[in-house]
Amino acid sequence: MQVKRLRLLCLPCAGASATMYLRWKRHLPAWIEIYPVELPGRGERLGEPLIDDFETLVVRLCEEQATRMRGDFALFGHSMGALLAYGMAARLRDVGRPQPHMLFVSGSAAPSMRDPERLAGLDNDRALIADLRQQGGTPQEVFESPELLRLTLDVLAADYRLCRRFRYRGRAPLAHPLHVLAGRDDDIDSTRLEAWQQMAGGAFSLSWFEGGHFFIRQQQAQVLATIERALGRRLEEVSHAAPAAC
Template structure:
């Protein structure tokens, strides 16, 4: 099997965290995190993936190593920047993955990359998000009073205890949450025909916020295979989804270790 080590990082790739050291890379998985999170949210998946699959986590401004940068305000600027950051790394087969609210940006990014003439992803993997045809933003979360916003996010799951217990961190986290929700809630999907890319959606059987029917609506966005996996979980499925994501990668990347 012939592989390639990672190309040098560029300034534009401050948008991407590539935590695994240099190794023989045959494919890449670009992961867009949920609202309020950073690229490190996906690090627990690294031991589950074949060593030749490089995990590239998307890192938005205002968190982790970009803490001093202004928070994003326009979804178009975010997608444009991600398109620029990913394009040099599309020399190998790749997967686009969006976790929860990150699914919104991920699908739009996928359409942009394909429309620009880049190689299409091998598969798009999304989670806990309604399909574009049924997506509705009736009560924008970025407008909620502080306590209601934090209670809603806590109900979604995945809020670390160290943030809940630290007022200073909570203040910082609230700013990031509002900015992220502002971005994803105002995103308008580009029009166009279904993508010629397989789509897999992962959700929780006990998700109180996104129904099975609304996740199944992603089927209309592809001309290829569509699969919906429901795990024994609620809305936040990052931990539970890891082994399934690894299996999806192994089955779709022909050179991945089985």
Template sequence: MTRYLSRSSIDEGLSTDVRLFCFPYAGGGASAYGRWQRNLDAHGARVRVLPIQLPGREGRMDEPRFTDLHALIDDMDAQLDDELEYPHIFYGHSMGALIAYSLAWRRQQRGAPLPLAVVLSAYRAPHLPAPQIAHPEASDEELIESLAALGGIPQVLLNHPDFLSALLPVARDDLLLCTGRPMSTASDPLRVPLHLFAGRRDRLVSVSEVVSWRRHAGRGCEVRTMPGGHFFVRAHEDTFLRELAALTRQYALVPVAA
């Protein structure tokens, strides 16, 4: 069993549906996508949601975290190789977009099966500087303030020190991961369709910076804007999942009945 997927996720994924591998944002874990299967089903999606669990958080809390993007992608590529033999789509939000694209690009480089599509939200293309949520040497208070302003920490949890003490080391390491050398170049675009989502009021990543992924798209690129800021996937979850469900139906293995 791959460390990046739970046993139940793998078992549930054995169906005629396309697999939707979901990569978390900085500081996040697989639980960020815990409600997606039910909600996407309600919107008529034909995908099996498989949340990716990175080391050093939630069920993998005792494992060392990666701070080097290339090392993480090497490990994921090896661990997920068997699961990626089945028809699948990658989805990543913010840091997850960087990871999803980098994994797809790495697999393209070695001739492995590619996703049917890659869906990316709230992140800049790899030829641009990584978005900086906070200075690397920011204090805990400054980092909490920056994350809360973006919507990365729900207000209800700001007064829970145990939660914050567990979150901050993960967030710091994830921010280091994002500042590493990009995996790909615009001269070697990804040979699968790219679907991009941008928050209209995102103060960290602008719509034009999301659109810049077009330079890396070798099989077409579609851009959709969403209400809300950087974490529109939470603040406007139902609206976003309705859009995502419609998108994934384009890649359904079994045609949707009229």
């Protein structure tokens, strides 16, 4: 029976808040402690300014989450959150901080293979609303409420600016396993997903799920089962690799 606990920090996708991961707490075993990470300017941090610069946000998150990113922990991010999770893991490595046991990246092309045209023209309300509807995953009540829609569009616009400003800088591979999760009907082809392997210093794996960009909601049970199995195996590896006490 698994008894060792592990903290899983979860980064949201563009336009979303930490609440997208709250239900995971009810469906994962107690040894996986879910910590949804709230980004500035949304959710519980609505009064704070939005940050639309990638490096600035990564540095801020590493500082804010420092106490949680010690001991046994892992990172998970979906879409923009995957990019942020990768950025955090790379920064932790670069500044000599403790490393996650595993990095999960979901619904995102590798940083070196991002499509520069994906967000072209998404800089006005009409285009952003059309993109939200195309991607799916946004509750209908958001579109029916002018206040909620305004908040969502402001956050999404800032997040898309952050993604457009991201520039990949070749870095050494990370020193831990990397697990990619992808939807079969998403518009990210396998080549751009498999390119994540270049960033993995440890084991690399790619899991496919039925559904589009928001397969993590459509196939929640299968996604969580995959995460649980991967983390369970990883903790066993870490435990066996640890030096025996004298």
